[in-house]
Amino acid sequence: MAIRHYVLLATDGFIKLPTENTLCPLPDTRQDLYVFGFVGGLYQVTENGCVTYENKNLDWKNPDNFTYLKSLTGTATIPSPVMWADVGDRLYVTLINLGMPTSGLEDPHTIHLHGAHVATQLDGFPETSFSVPMWMEETVPPTATYYFYPEHPGTYMYHCHVEASEHVQMGMYGALVIYPSVDSLAMAGITRNCCGWWEYEGMVQKQIPRCSSHRNFAYNNIGTYFDKEYIRLLSDIDLKWHQTVQTTQQTGISFNASTFQPNFWLVNGRAFPDTLKPHPLTYGEGENENLTQLNYESYVHVATDQKFLLRMINMGYQVVPWHIHGWHFNVIGKDAHASPFLAFADAIHVHGHEYMDMGFTCTIGSGETYDLLLMADNKKPLYGNYIFNGQDEIPSLCSQMDELAQIDPALIADIPTDPVLCGDVKTVNYVELCGKGEFFPQFYPMHNHDDYKVTNTNTLEEPNFSVYPGGQLTFIQTDAPPEDGHHCGCCGKHHIEIEEME
Numbered sequence: 001m002a003i004r005h006y007v008l009l010a011t012d013g014f015i016k017l018p019t020e021n022t023l024c025p026l027p028d029t030r031q032d033l034y035v036f037g038f039v040g041g042l043y044q045v046t047e048n049g050c051v052t053y054e055n056k057n058l059d060w061k062n063p064d065n066f067t068y069l070k071s072l073t074g075t076a077t078i079p080s081p082v083m084w085a086d087v088g089d090r091l092y093v094t095l096i097n098l099g100m101p102t103s104g105l106e107d108p109h110t111i112h113l114h115g116a117h118v119a120t121q122l123d124g125f126p127e128t129s130f131s132v133p134m135w136m137e138e139t140v141p142p143t144a145t146y147y148f149y150p151e152h153p154g155t156y157m158y159h160c161h162v163e164a165s166e167h168v169q170m171g172m173y174g175a176l177v178i179y180p181s182v183d184s185l186a187m188a189g190i191t192r193n194c195c196g197w198w199e200y201e202g203m204v205q206k207q208i209p210r211c212s213s214h215r216n217f218a219y220n221n222i223g224t225y226f227d228k229e230y231i232r233l234l235s236d237i238d239l240k241w242h243q244t245v246q247t248t249q250q251t252g253i254s255f256n257a258s259t260f261q262p263n264f265w266l267v268n269g270r271a272f273p274d275t276l277k278p279h280p281l282t283y284g285e286g287e288n289e290n291l292t293q294l295n296y297e298s299y300v301h302v303a304t305d306q307k308f309l310l311r312m313i314n315m316g317y318q319v320v321p322w323h324i325h326g327w328h329f330n331v332i333g334k335d336a337h338a339s340p341f342l343a344f345a346d347a348i349h350v351h352g353h354e355y356m357d358m359g360f361t362c363t364i365g366s367g368e369t370y371d372l373l374l375m376a377d378n379k380k381p382l383y384g385n386y387i388f389n390g391q392d393e394i395p396s397l398c399s400q401m402d403e404l405a406q407i408d409p410a411l412i413a414d415i416p417t418d419p420v421l422c423g424d425v426k427t428v429n430y431v432e433l434c435g436k437g438e439f440f441p442q443f444y445p446m447h448n449h450d451d452y453k454v455t456n457t458n459t460l461e462e463p464n465f466s467v468y469p470g471g472q473l474t475f476i477q478t479d480a481p482p483e484d485g486h487h488c489g490c491c492g493k494h495h496i497e498i499e500e501m502e
């Protein structure tokens, strides 16, 4: 059990949205968007009586930190920092209100831990609790500290609930993830033996690498193991609202909520092609286990045969039909509750598709979360022969692509690989891969299937226009199974862990 204490500071800021679909556009082709949001993050963790300060500068009681804290004013982006904890931890979030100087608005703010089982006093709904005023004086800021005792693992979100129609649209939201604890897994029969292997009801689970922790399970269920996880925080932006809020103090004009008409659709605060780039809120690998657990990377990059979890969160005002190419997902949870199908499959000891809640498009309403588990299985055995050799008297796809390339090389895509570092964009071209006899990497898009939301709008110039692709679109890249892996004798899958069973 740990006491995890976050400090969030509410303020305003700007993000830049692409108005083109070129991968690394010049800054002047971007749309500035005025936003509200939270900055800050994890302040301290107390475990077994030991206090670790993750960011001592967030200690708002220390006057030495006032300059730093005030310097965060105006630095908000979308989304706000990820917060996470284990079941049974105590989660505290201290809220400071830095104000929103660009617009001059002096609104109070709250933190609503959406989906959390908290007492009404802590709910962040100001009409039934309280809100936090702006920090005006050079004394210790007025704060409130929210408390959440996480009982259920799953995917949650948080947002400000002051004038929610406005403050949520302006961007005051972030992801909240609760993992099972070692104890909660044990109560579900999931334990670790002395050699580090995971067991379920006393049976060693060879498909789960020993390096996995309790945070490689989405729920207290053996069927919710994943190798990698990704947050998909979806939202939509009405540029006119944002511009109106930015100038409302001068103009006296506010927006009419019933005219909501978004023209940007975001994944983790960004529109394609920015979704292919490394996310600025992502910490370096291994930098700090308290901080590197989760991030807002939009580009999914896994090895073939890995299991990956998509934590879908819809903070927009529109329903999102989220479609994933390449594989069918298994809905292992919704709104922080494990799918009942998992228990059913477990009870009758089957794991076939017919006993799971599978699909290829997940329809996500505002305020909903879904946990989608995918297995990046290997398509080479089924499709490699046709692609490289041809079959059924149809020539190889490689030779067909080669002929198309001779008509126009641009017909064969140069696909950017993960992560796209502008200035050094690495690409894959399938004609070249054919020449090397290589099947990997594979690339699968996932996107909002309201395809008009897979666009970016240019509102800077007349006439206004939109470009495709843009908006809520990103990729899953799967590389070849690792060469240093081993073929598991139990499940027949390829695993990264090379150690033999003990």
Ligand SMILES: [Cu+2]
Binding pocket: 010, 107, 108, 109, 110, 160, 161, 162, 167, 172
């Ligand atoms: Cu607010």
